[in-house]
Amino acid sequence: MSMYDNMEKDYVSEGYKKYLISHKRFKSAIRVSRIVILILIFVLWEFAANNEWIDPFIMSQPSKILYTLTSMAKDGSLFIHTGVTVYETLVGFVIGTLLGSLIAIALWWSDFLASVLDPYLVVLNALPKTALGPIILVWIGGTTKSIIVMALLFSIVVTIINVFTAFRNCDEDKIKLLKTFGATKKQILQKVVLPSGVTTIISTLKINVGLSLVGVIVGEFLVSKAGLGYLIIYGGQVFKMDLVMTSVLILAIVAAVLYLSVLWIEKKVLKMM
Amino acid sequence: MEKVVEVVDVSMNYHTLEGETQAIRKLNLYITNGEFVSIVGPSGCGKSTLLSLISGIIMPTSGKILVNGKKVDGPSPSVGYMLQKDHLFEWRTIIKNITIGLEIQGKLNKENQEFVEKLLNEYGLYEFRNYYPKQLSGGMRQRVALIRTLATKPDILLLDEPFSALDYQTKIAISEEVWLILKKEKKTAILVTHDLAEAISMSDRIIVLTKRPAEIKSIHQIKLTCDYKTPITCREAPEFRVYFNTIWRELDVHV
Numbered sequence: 287m288s289m290y291d292n293m294e295k296d297y298v299s300e301g302y303k304k305y306l307i308s309h310k311r312f313k314s315a316i317r318v319s320r321i322v323i324l325i326l327i328f329v330l331w332e333f334a335a336n337n338e339w340i341d342p343f344i345m346s347q348p349s350k351i352l353y354t355l356t357s358m359a360k361d362g363s364l365f366i367h368t369g370v371t372v373y374e375t376l377v378g379f380v381i382g383t384l385l386g387s388l389i390a391i392a393l394w395w396s397d398f399l400a401s402v403l404d405p406y407l408v409v410l411n412a413l414p415k416t417a418l419g420p421i422i423l424v425w426i427g428g429t430t431k432s433i434i435v436m437a438l439l440f441s442i443v444v445t446i447i448n449v450f451t452a453f454r455n456c457d458e459d460k461i462k463l464l465k466t467f468g469a470t471k472k473q474i475l476q477k478v479v480l481p482s483g484v485t486t487i488i489s490t491l492k493i494n495v496g497l498s499l500v501g502v503i504v505g506e507f508l509v510s511k512a513g514l515g516y517l518i519i520y521g522g523q524v525f526k527m528d529l530v531m532t533s534v535l536i537l538a539i540v541a542a543v544l545y546l547s548v549l550w551i552e553k554k555v556l557k558m559m
Numbered sequence: 560m561e562k563v564v565e566v567v568d569v570s571m572n573y574h575t576l577e578g579e580t581q582a583i584r585k586l587n588l589y590i591t592n593g594e595f596v597s598i599v600g601p602s603g604c605g606k607s608t609l610l611s612l613i614s615g616i617i618m619p620t621s622g623k624i625l626v627n628g629k630k631v632d633g634p635s636p637s638v639g640y641m642l643q644k645d646h647l648f649e650w651r652t653i654i655k656n657i658t659i660g661l662e663i664q665g666k667l668n669k670e671n672q673e674f675v676e677k678l679l680n681e682y683g684l685y686e687f688r689n690y691y692p693k694q695l696s697g698g699m700r701q702r703v704a705l706i707r708t709l710a711t712k713p714d715i716l717l718l719d720e721p722f723s724a725l726d727y728q729t730k731i732a733i734s735e736e737v738w739l740i741l742k743k744e745k746k747t748a749i750l751v752t753h754d755l756a757e758a759i760s761m762s763d764r765i766i767v768l769t770k771r772p773a774e775i776k777s778i779h780q781i782k783l784t785c786d787y788k789t790p791i792t793c794r795e796a797p798e799f800r801v802y803f804n805t806i807w808r809e810l811d812v813h814v
Binding site: 457459460462463464465466467468469473477478481482484 | 614616633634635636638639640642643644646648650659660662663664711
């Protein structure tokens with residue numbers, strides 16, 4: 287980025303070429319190893335189940351997972367359940383992030399409020415949110431709404447704490463600079479506190495999306511009639527381990543895709559800044 | 560000469576749970592139009608507090624401060640403040656950094672935008688206006704910070720050790736540049752610094768403060784014999800060393 291780059295762009299020395307090649311080799315070795323491990327696990331699993339080293343009824347096996355997956359895809363249930371879980375996660379995630387950031391702004395605005403609420407936040411943060419599940423269920427009922435509230439509960443406290451800390455760590459001298467121009471509190475918030483907190487808000491997104499998913503699965507365990515959490519619980523109860531394993535596999539993929547999407551958004555936003 | 564800044568019987572006390580600290584006691588001083596005044600004194604003697612008081616971001620415990628004859632009761636557009644670091648906002652382009660004061664004061668009109676472009680042109684920053692701060696060198700960033708201060712057209716500039724974060728060579732070069740710009744724009748300036756050589760080379764007058772609570776220890780009218788007066792040529796004047804030694808002794812530094 288610097289305008290003072292002193293190396294000429296076209297010239298590449300022998301030593302540097304060697305360095306680049308060895309770096310590339312290292313990278314591809316990592317990539318290949320990752321894939322090999324995955325394949326090995328599935329092959330070994332399948333092999334062990336076929337030879338009855340393990341009980342396929344309890345452990346399931348890749349070929350049965352694949353069969354379950356295709357039949358679920360054919361009757362469309364795969365997409366319905368995955369869609370429900372993703373939808374609930376995203377709604378909880380977005381509301382949790384927005385509401386959490388808003389509350390963080392309120393705390394920044396009022397030192398009194400921040401000091402009063404501090405112990406409550408600490409306790410709420412330490413409290414295992416799972417324990418609140420039954421309460422939510424009774425209060426709101428066995429609907430999608432209570433699952434979204436669970437997702438929200440999981441992510442909101444962390445958001446408030448992280449974003450508020452970022453706001454409070456905003457450089458005092460930058461605020462002083464704006465004050466010398468006669469800035470109001472609202473202008474200070476808009477022009478320096480919020481923009482300098484954006485990086486933190488985005489990095490909490492990465493945590494939040496995972497936490498929201500945890501909240502959704504816990505919620506689905508407790509109340510739902512659809513979603514991956516429901517499939518896992520239902521499959522467990524009726525001893526359909528193929529269904530459980532398949533759902534867990536889809537869940538892993540969903541989690542990875544959500545995380546990578548947030549990572550992608552983070553890159554885009556940081557580039558814009 | 561017309562007095563543009565008057566500090567009358569100003570005292571400033573800071574309150575913390577550990578107790579009350581008197582930073583400034585019964586201070587009286589004035590600065591005339593177009594003057595370049597430096598304030599030196601031992602570390603933590605309340606120099607920066609004095610600047611904050613003049614800028615109106617804090618209020619004195621007692622006494623009053625007049626800027627252009629009017630009592631200071633808050634930040635005023637006629638006073639510009641330059642801080643130790645450039646504090647450019649990394650997420651704003653150079654031009655957006657420079658216009659932030661105008662933006663806050665609601666004065667981002669066509670006339671002022673043209674004025675900013677004129678400043679950018681004059682001081683060699685025009686082609687960098689759409690760059691981001693991290694793409695600029697330390698010296699250039701400080702120049703941007705100065706233009707940001709000038710953009711709101713203050714008559715008086717408060718400089719709070721604005722060169723102390725720079726390396727030595729850049730510091731000399733930029734202080735020369737800032738001095739020339741301030742003279743050209745006919746601004747009154749108050750510089751707070753630890754660097755005696757910097758103070759002597761740039762100022763018309765140097766005010767030496769005592770250690771906390773700050774009172775005036777002495778005032779030196781700086782008269783250097785050099786044909787073409789700029790901070791760098793001033794350093795060669797024969798009187799330079801004399802001033803340096805006198806003020807150094809007054810600061811009474813013990814380590």
